[in-house]
Amino acid sequence: MQYLIPGQNTKLENPIITLRVEGCLGVKWLCLVFDEQQQIIHGQCSGINQSNEVTWLVQPFELADHVNKVKFIAYSDQSLASTVGQLTVLYTDTLADQPLFEVKAELVNRSESLLIVSELYRHQDKWKVRSVCQGFNEGIAQLEKQYNIALGQTAENAHQRTQKAAQPVVSKQPFTAAEQHTNPILNTITEDDLLITLSWENQLNPHDPINNVLDFGPVNDMRIGAFYELRNGQRGLVQSYGEARGSYYGVPYIQAISNEDQRIQQLQLNTQYWHKSYRVLVYCFILEGLSQWNKLGASIDFNNLDKININSYRCDQPLCAVAMIERVEQQYKLTPLVEFFDSLVAMDQAYGWQLPWYSQQENPE
Incomplete structure (x- = not known):
């Protein structure tokens, strides 16, 4: 397994990857998808599926042509360091069940309440993984200002969607x-x-x-x-x-x-x-x-x-x-x-x- 330090990137050749995050006690996670103009794409994106609150399943080569970047972000209502000591993103080859890359963000002496831990990005029709570890002291509000978009509701919905219970439905009469x-x-x-x-x-x-x-x-x-x-x-x-x-x-x-x-x-x-x-x-x-x-x-x-x-x-x-x-x-x-x-x-x-x-x-x- 390759360990990526902040700023380091590597080529991704695997058709399906599992991205799992560690350091979740009191921490929420958000996945943001960007187009070629670095504008955030709203709604569900085919090729990315958050199966639970700590795991994403990503098929980079199934992503639409206009998708250029996917960022994986940790945030909290207070400083992340006051909640956990480090955050880790693990990339695994889903088909072979083999670990590929690890991105680790040490939080000691850091005051940010939001951290872009890692990202996938397209470069010349190839996909790469990067360790980012970029922090924002003002959390979601600062990220909203940078990308000129309202993310608060988006982030909260993304977190709640992974924890929601099954919605009640009206049962129909069974067919015979x-x-x-x-x-x-x-x-x-x-x-x-x-x-x-x-x-x-x-x-x-x-x-x-x-x-x-x-x-x-x-x-x-x-x-x-x-x-x-x-x-x-x-x-x-x-x-x-x-x-x-x-x-x-x-x-x-x-x-x-x-x-x-x-x-x-x-x-x-x-x-x-x-x-x-x-x-x-x-x-x-x-x-x-x-x-x-x-x-x-x-x-x-x-x-x-x-x-x-x-x-x-x-x-x-x-x-x-x-x-x-x-x-x-x-x-x-x-x-x-x-x-x-x-x-x-x-x-x-x-x-x-x-x-x-x-x-x-x-x-x-």
Whole structure:
């Protein structure tokens, strides 16, 4: 790992980096994005995502052409030195999970309440990292004066956004199989990712005679997955079983998450790259056991905005195509399906994905 002293810069060649800050007790952090005229760019910037209050995920080569510089700033209501002894910014290669650079700002004998610790900047179509460590005694007010802009509200919103709780939403009536193909719903894409969660009751009625006659065992494992198609025509699938788990920061910008202990199966869609998507077919399947779908109490929840219940008396087909998500500018159109299949190949053929299957009897696993 390379240690950068104030004023030192180095070339950045990694496509995705994680920037993590240390020294946060009583300290707030702010990321400012500048254009070529050194004017601050307001609003969300594609290619920069603050995943929590101490970590940014940055894809420099995904930034728009007019983005010229990104500054990472620490500030406090009082002098930073009265709160922490030093501030550290760590740059890590996200894909290789390897440390790259460290910028450390010693605060001993310093009186500033705001410090530009480090920055990324574009130079001749290449990106570089610089250790800055430039301080401002008057904090946000002095920074506002330098750039002739009101930053106080921007800085506070940036800090609050990383700590806010999930906003309450008005739940809609769940879709059922009888409503399939008839209720497409448009939802606006926000800064929050689209999180798709599979849940089920995992209970069978032990007194139901058919369970005893057909020797149905309790279903204790289900999984979620999706066929995806990008705007450039690239197609594939991700699912919370096997090796095709997808990628959140790279293609296809969908990650399958499985927590078997808590019985949580999810798909997380990175909406910063929604402009690269075309359509997503969400499906779920029974991994162990087999039973009538209506006895599982299975449902798919879309960010607590829309919920699709899977109610069917079918017991011969373990896969269910739940819904189609299509990109409509900055919105996504959700169309309930609730169709059942005995293999992924059959589901592919029904919706025209044309994936290169190795076997015509391909199963989810």
